Amino acid sequence: MDESAQGSENEYSQTRLVSSSEILPTSITPAFSRSWDEVVAGFLASAIDSDGTRRAYARHLRRAGELFGGVPPSMLTGAQLSSFRASVTGSGLSPSSQAQALSALRSFLTWTGSMGGHYLPSEVIATALRTPRATVRRRYSVITEKEISSMLEAAPGKREKALLGLLLGAGLRVAEASRLAIADIVEEHDGDVVLFVRQGKGRKDRVVPIGPEVDALLRDFITSTGRYLGDQGPLLLANDRGSGRRQDHGLSTRSLCRMVSQVAQSAGISAKRVTPHSLRHTYAIRCLRAGGNVVAVSRLLGHSSITTTQRYVDHLQESELRAAVPALPMPFEDQLAS
Structure with missing residues (x-):
């Protein structure tokens, strides 16, 4: 990765998104009022079967938590999700890594939402975290x-x-x-x-x-x-x-x-x-x-x-x-x- 891309990736992992103020529902499941890291750990343990996917999602969700300031999912807004997408697409990550980062957060929010962890509409999540259009086609690496x-x-x-x-x-x-x-x-x-x-x-x-x-x-x-x-x-x-x-x-x-x-x-x-x-x-x-x-x-x-x-x-x-x-x-x- 060149220096400009590395710098962009660092910016993605360090920039903190400030939470916007709004009225949030009060009937959030208590378990999902815990810290970001605790909820992510529960998601990875119970919802992701593949070891490789678990490691990749853990990495992307850790960065997302840093950007959101570690707030629980119940406090997230659609505007913050859009800002997260902008930070990912402008990070210098490859198109496949960008798609994986957005998929990780979409999957996480779908899981937490199904259990009463937030009330963001699924349409908001899908729109705010949509995958950029890109053709990712690499030659397979093989040996003779x-x-x-x-x-x-x-x-x-x-x-x-x-x-x-x-x-x-x-x-x-x-x-x-x-x-x-x-x-x-x-x-x-x-x-x-x-x-x-x-x-x-x-x-x-x-x-x-x-x-x-x-x-x-x-x-x-x-x-x-x-x-x-x-x-x-x-x-x-x-x-x-x-x-x-x-x-x-x-x-x-x-x-x-x-x-x-x-x-x-x-x-x-x-x-x-x-x-x-x-x-x-x-x-x-x-x-x-x-x-x-x-x-x-x-x-x-x-x-x-x-x-x-x-x-x-x-x-x-x-x-x-x-x-x-x-x-x-x-x-x-x-x-x-x-």
Whole structure:
């Protein structure tokens, strides 16, 4: 982020909106007369299921609370919501981050309003916090077949190879890989193996079939830890000093992200940022290239809408356009710098 954008973001997080005086309803539920932070904590704990969404919303709502001076939701006005929107849209944040900030406050106010925490009409909330019109379309970050091989070869241990198998061979989200248990690896009667992904994004379960090479990576890791298919406990175990004292011995999402980054660096991939999600993107593109239809790939990825999966098709189509571009005749090619 450049200095001007950083300055704008700081302004968004520090500017305080002064509460306007007006007559407010007196029959507000007592629980919602508490401080902003207390009500936000209740909202995040009870209304948001995704860990990633919870963290993002917490960040945006904390900034909103600073702008509103920490007053409870019952004291907010439509004018303040409009001022908040103006501070977000003028902050230098990316269009997707702006949309997320406004969505966070809309969701929060919808939840508090449904429980008698304020009496702002839903029309006021929708209008004052409307999302700016913008086309946010970024190319997916993926790795090549050669880079896949390099990462698998560079993975220092069987645990790291198993993780790559889950991300590149099953397209799991990082939180899904972190939560996957050994018992979620199911061998069916015909010998095929599937992963039972519990409580994925949107609290939806799904079944993801895996190929024999991914199955081999997982079995090899499980065997190396002295465990068996069907055992209880997380698949990917932490081995840091404090892991034995924790109730959950599984790897955290942060540890998984760090692990993927380290393996990518060891594989010599330095010109692009490799994350668990870019490996998931790679899985989706590879499925489509292998002939998978959009509906099937959407189910494999656990998308709630096929529109999300269609973006991968658009990415694929753009990539395939390269084959239609003819090369220029270059009689002086030997004179060009390599």
